[in-house]
Amino acid sequence: xxxxxxxxxxxxxxxxxxxxxxxxxxxxxxxxxxxxxxxxxxxxxxxxxxxxxxxxxxxxxxxxxxxxxxxxxxxxxxxxxxxxxxxxxxxxxxxxxxxxxxxxxxxxxxxxxxxxxxxxxxxxxxxxxxxxxxxxxxxxxxxxxxxxxxxxxxxxxxxxxxxxxxxxxxxxxxxxxxxxxxxxxxxxxxxxxxxxxxxxxxxxxxxxxxxxxxxxxxxxxxxxxxxxxxxxxxxxxxxxxxxxxxxxxxxxxxxxxxxxxxxxxxxxxxxxxxxxxxxxxxxxxxxxxxxxxxxxxxxxxxxxxxxxxxxxxxxxxxxxxxxxxx
Amino acid sequence: xxxxxxxxxxxxxxxxxxxxxxxxxxxxxxxxxxxxxxxxxxxxxxxxxxxxxxxxxxxxxxxxxxxxxxxxxxxxxxxxxxxxxxxxxxxxxxxxxxxxxxxxxxxxxxxxxxxxxxxxxxxxxxxxxxxxxxxxxxxxxxxxxxxxxxxxxxxx
Numbered sequence: 338x339x340x341x342x343x344x345x346x347x348x349x350x351x352x353x354x355x356x357x358x359x360x361x362x363x364x365x366x367x368x369x370x371x372x373x374x375x376x377x378x379x380x381x382x383x384x385x386x387x388x389x390x391x392x393x394x395x396x397x398x399x400x401x402x403x404x405x406x407x408x409x410x411x412x413x414x415x416x417x418x419x420x421x422x423x424x425x426x427x428x429x430x431x432x433x434x435x436x437x438x439x440x441x442x443x444x445x446x447x448x449x450x451x452x453x454x455x456x457x458x459x460x461x462x463x464x465x466x467x468x469x470x471x472x473x474x475x476x477x478x479x480x481x482x483x484x485x486x487x488x489x490x491x492x493x494x495x496x497x498x499x500x501x502x503x504x505x506x507x508x509x510x511x512x513x514x515x516x517x518x519x520x521x522x523x524x525x526x527x528x529x530x531x532x533x534x535x536x537x538x539x540x541x542x543x544x545x546x547x548x549x550x551x552x553x554x555x556x557x558x559x560x561x562x563x564x565x566x567x568x569x570x571x572x573x574x575x576x577x578x579x580x581x582x583x584x585x586x587x588x589x590x591x592x593x594x595x596x597x598x599x600x601x602x603x604x605x606x607x608x609x610x611x612x613x614x615x616x617x618x619x620x621x622x623x624x625x626x627x628x629x630x631x632x633x634x635x636x637x638x639x640x641x642x643x644x645x646x647x648x649x650x651x652x653x654x655x656x657x658x659x660x661x662x663x
Numbered sequence: 664x665x666x667x668x669x670x671x672x673x674x675x676x677x678x679x680x681x682x683x684x685x686x687x688x689x690x691x692x693x694x695x696x697x698x699x700x701x702x703x704x705x706x707x708x709x710x711x712x713x714x715x716x717x718x719x720x721x722x723x724x725x726x727x728x729x730x731x732x733x734x735x736x737x738x739x740x741x742x743x744x745x746x747x748x749x750x751x752x753x754x755x756x757x758x759x760x761x762x763x764x765x766x767x768x769x770x771x772x773x774x775x776x777x778x779x780x781x782x783x784x785x786x787x788x789x790x791x792x793x794x795x796x797x798x799x800x801x802x803x804x805x806x807x808x809x810x811x812x813x814x815x816x817x818x819x
Contacts, residue, residue, distance in 0.1 A: 376683045379693045627683040628676055643669060 350443050354431055362576045363393035368615075369576075369622050376626035403565040408471075411562060415470035420563065420570035423463025426456045427577040434584050435511045437594050437606030449510035450502050453585060454495055457540060461487045463574065464542075468559035480559040482633060483542055489640045490539035490546075496648030497533045500655040501526065501589050514593040525658065529651055530590050532644060534620070537586065539640065541578040544625035548633055579621055580614060587613035702817040703787050708770045710788040711763050713806040714781065716753065721807070722782035725756040732777035737767035761803040765791060788812035 367382070367389060374381035382389035407413065432443035433452050446452055461484045468480020504522050505513045539546040563571060587593060591613050594606035631639065694701055703709075714722050725742030743759035751757040774783050786809055793799055 375691070376686050378686050378689055379691045380695070623680060623683060627680040643665075 347443055354442055355428065358428060358431065358577055358580065359573075361580055362573050363397065365576050365580060365618065366396070366572075367393050368618065369625075372619065372622045373626055376623070397569075400566055400569045405565045405567070408562055410472045412470040412472065415466050416562070417567075419463050419467035419470060420567045420574070421463075422466060423460065423574040424570050424577070426459040426463075427574045427581055430456045430581045431584070433510050434581075434588055435514050435593050436610055437603050438515065438600055439511060440603075440606070441511050445509055445511050448508045449513070450498055450508050454491075454498060457491060457494070458488075460540070460574075460578065463571075464559050467563070467571070471559070471562040473562055476559050476561045479561070482548055483559060486539055486546060486548070486633075486636060486640075487542070489637060490536045490644070493532065493640065493644040493648040494536040494540060496645070496652050497529050497536065498589075500529060500648075500652045503652070503655050503659050510588055510593075514588060514595060519662070521658075521662065525655065526590050530586070532647055532651075533586065533590070536644065537582045538621075538624065539636070541575060541582055543575070543579065543621060545628040545630045546636060548630065548636065579618060583614045583617035583621070584610065586617055697813070700813045700815045701789075703789075703814045704819060705816050707787050707814075708772050708775075708785040709812065710765070710786055710791055710809065711768075711774075711801065711806055712784050712786045712809045713761065713803065714784055715807070720750065721752045721757060722780045723758045723761065723778075724752050724754040724780060724782070725758040726779065728777045728779065729774035729783050732773040733768075734771060734773060735767045735769055737764045737769075738762070738774060738783075739764075758803065761806065763801045763806065765799045765801060766796065786812065787814045787816070789814075 370392070371381035371389065382392040385391040385395045407416065430453055432441065433446055433449040434442050435445075436442050441449075464487075465480050465484045468476045468478075468483075471477070501513075502508065504518075504526070505516070507513070538544070587610060593613075594610045596605065596609035596612075599605045599609055716722060725740060727740045727742065730736075730738045730740045739760065739762045740758050741760040742756040745751060745755060745757050770785065772785055775781075775785050783806075788809065790813065791799075
């Protein structure tokens with residue numbers, strides 16, 4: 338048994354990936370607060386360290402010292418496990434995203450697209466169980482709204498992913514980035530990018546689809562009964578989802594780790610991926626700052642009556658183009 | 664057709680995002696208060712001050728018109744006869760005790776308008792926090808010697 342390649346290296350890569358993701362999450366909160374503030378013509382946090390760079394540290398220390406209250410009326414085992422269940426899928430999608438030539442982040446399972454869809458489906462469980470175990474009307478409503486929104490936008494998401502798959506030819510994301518693409522494929526995929534982005538916004542419960550967690554609706558939705566570290570885990574799950582889905586979009590639509598000289602200097606691959614992810618995160622925050630929230634029924638109508646037909650038509654046209662031009 | 668609605672919506676969203684993007688180029692309007700002075704208008708009604716003439720005599724002649732004009736009864740004046748050798752104010756009387764209760768004052772400026780010698784004015788200081796109720800009653804000494812407020816006077 339090849340201990341080194343099968344056990345040791347993946348474990349090391351996992352540890353490095355966790356550290357990178359958790360630091361990334363902390364500084365994503367900083368990035369979002371500062372950028373959102375600049376969109377609102379004000380300063381973000383700038384007291385904790387120069388430019389507020391120690392603000393995430395201050396938040397982490399506060400969350401750690403906060404009193405952990407487990408309300409007496411909750412369903413304890415599920416209540417305690419729900420935040421972890423929300424966080425784990427967000428972390429494990431990274432396993433298949435390529436970060437350099439021939440290098441997936443952890444291991445190339447050969448079924449990258451399916452992995453993404455399957456794990457994205459798991460993400461709803463954390464929310465539903467959180468709302469259910471809280472034994473609270475409003476948490477339950479928030480959780481149900483959130484899960485209905487997520488699964489109804491997973492359908493167009495899947496359709497667009499299948500369209501990319503048709504053009505790619507193989508399930509593996511590593512092959513997707515390694516193989517060269519024709520110019521018309523790039524343009525056709527960029528037509529799909531705005532719709533895919535909207536589906537991702539709904540998947541990650543991000544503005545303008547953040548009804549489950551806005552302060553002025555439903556208190557805090559499914560997160561109402563959670564405080565301290567458990568709340569931080571939900572928060573972490575949402576932001577790591579943002580980073581993960583940005584990385585997925587960068588890989589599918591913008592070439593992942595590719596860039597000038599990326600093949601010669603292998604370390605440039607992750608750098609280019611980082612830059613693309615940061616640009617997409619800027620897009621996330623920009624959308625949050627600019628667009629108002631649709632009402633819940635408007636949201637569902639948009640998903641089912643507009644995005645789903647668009648997805649089907651797009652997939653059909655992609656199939657025709659793939660047959661004709663490949 | 665529904666499609667036209669969606670296209671119009673998309674254009675509106677694009678314009679909204681353009682507005683926020685333009686905000687990035689502007690300097691933030693925040694005034695970081697203790698480290699930067701706050702701009703106020705010249706007629707801003709802040710903490711009271713008792714003024715003097717150029718030669719050092721106090722303007723207040725103890726006429727108690729401000730106490731009469733004050734809608735909340737925040738001012739308390741006791742007048743006394745001026746000592747002819749060492750006059751405190753150019754007139755018959757001066758204010759022996761002059762107190763303003765900041766907790767009752769509504770900063771309307773009626774006292775400033777009523778004063779015949781322009782003795783009591785409302786300055787530009789607004790940072791008047793204190794720990795005891797007693798400290799909110801401004802005595803004559805405090806009114807005669809106000810500090811420098813952390814403001815800049817902006818043009819009208």
